[in-house]
Amino acid sequence: MVTDPVPLQLAAELFPNGISRYAIGGLFVGLGTVVIYLGTGIPAGASTFLESTLSYVSGQSRFQQYVSSRDWRLVFTLGIILGALAFAATFQSGMITSSLYQPGTTGELYEVGGLTLWSTDVQPWRLLVGGFFVGIGTRIGKGCTSGHGVCGVGSASKTSITGVITFMIVAILTAQIVAALGVSP
């Protein structure tokens, strides 16, 4: 038997699910951002939606500064949900298959009216507490994985690159510690 060349072996170890679904998904994420940018000049991020939507129910000054953008941020978020639903109806449901898309084995699939949906196994308390920190952190830190990570890095912004390095390192440490403590999933 011929052994795989070293690069292929490395790829199999570092990328057990291949690379194509990640790279193609990333190109789509970038493309969505580009469509909005070319039409409007807005480098859109996802986390400001939290504060801008809170401006509907709270009069606090911190939220009111986003009143002028809250309606389109709502539409952007609705688009994200529907875009992911379109993915669920096609690739996730097996209606479209491609060698470039590798389905995963995580979480649980379930069917609703011919639609294959997916649900996480990650425990609710992790999502709730983690979400709480995410909500505080992205807003104090001026951005999240899309604002800093995609638009900011794409802008070669030193602030964003520093932000990404910061949250990457802390997230890796946190995830490793949580896993070492035996919390799974």
Place this chain on the structure above:
Amino acid sequence: MSDRHPLFMPLILVGGLIFGFGLGFSHMARPEVVLNFLQFEDFGLVFVMFGAAIVTGVTFFLAPRLLGRAPLTGDQFERRLKSFDRNVLIGGSIFGVGWGLSGICPGAAYASIGIGNVTILWALAGMFAGAYVQGLWRSRQAATETAGAGAD
């Protein structure tokens, strides 16, 4: 705003659709896959973030040079530049703790609803609560600063 271009909202929606489809396709809407990256079990996330950043990077570089103003708003094309201060490090660290604990970030959480992940509502509730708490605190802080300056 009433003077917005009629295609403004439809374009935002289309952009969001493509963005959300990409998050679904790349499996970033699945917290497990993000956690696998953070535990060094699957490095695919790097391709998502840098794949997306390269696409925006080329556009953000070329658009200001080749195009005049954005057709739907008349705004000038600019890069996304935020001022650097301690908050970027503090906030980034807090976000990192949350991301590492849950495997969820804002955009991916919205997309997660679209792929049927009802459990993600816990994360969304947490995010809104966190954003509310910091907003409350910072609004008070801003109010005190203004009052303090007025008293001088």
